[in-house]
Every structure is written in structure tokens, then in C-alpha cells.
Amino acid sequence: MTFHTAVLWFYWAMASLVFGAAVYETLVVHPAWSRKPPESFVAFMGTPVGRMNLGTFWMPAAPLLALSALASVAAAAMKGTPSPMLIASTACAVTAVAWTLIYFRPTVVRFLEQQGGNAPPERLQAEARRWIVLNWLRVALMAVSWFGAVAASHS
Secondary structure, X not given: OOHHHHHHHHHHHHHHHHXXXXXXHHHHHHHHXXXXXXXHHHHHHHOXXXXXXXXXXXXXXXXXXXXXXXXXXXXXXXXXXXXXXHHHHHHHHHHHHHHHXXXXXXXXXXXXXOOOOOOOHHHXXXXXXXXXHHHHHHHHHHHHXXXXXXXXXXX
């Protein structure tokens, strides 16, 4: 197995893991905390699901995804020319990770740990809906990232 192949397979594994986790969170976890803020924020933090430490998973997973994506493009460039699909996949992965660190993580911490702060419930509901819609876009970025990693690993 070449270095390029090993790096590409690691990226494929990380993209698969993170894409699966993002889909799980979107379909299972997010509806639990976002259904009726601020009451659902308080209830979520007290339920068994709310006691999961999602940050423990995402803290190493997100940077490993971005680094493995960048490493796969670098390894492909050393071997020759990286495929446009791999470049698009990497761009989506890095964008999703950056967006997570800049917007999603701080916002959900504010929602859950601060129970929305002092914002009125109507504003919290609007913010939670916007967060959910934007999260679907982030999941779409992860889907493109995963598809590109799979396609690149089979070429």
C-alpha cells in the first residue's frame, strides 16, 4: 500500500465517521433540544441524551477530518495531479469543519448551556430553526465530502 493510498483511506474513514455522526445528530439529537425553546433546552440538558458529551467526540474528529482531507490532497499532488472530485471533497470537509468551529459549536453551547441566555422564546425559536436549516446545509457539505472521498479512493 502506498502512502497516497493510506492517506486517502484514512480520509475516507474519517469522512464516513463524521458524515454518519452528523446524520445521527441531525435526525436524533437536534430535534430533542430544538422542539420548543427554551423549555426544550432545559429538558435536553437533563435527559440521558443531554448527558452525552458530544464535544468529546467532535473535539478530535473534526480536526482529524480536516487534516486528513488536506493530507489526501497533498499526497495526491505529490503523486501527480489531484482529481477535481478530491479537491471539491476536501473543500467541503474543511468548510464544514470551519463552519462548525466558528458558528455551530458556539451557538449550540449558548443554546444549551446558557439555556438561550436572556433572549425571548420567540427569538430562540427563530434562531433554533435557522440553526437547524443551516445544519442541513452542513450535512450536505459532509455528504459531498464523503462522496468525493469514496470516489477518490476507488479511482
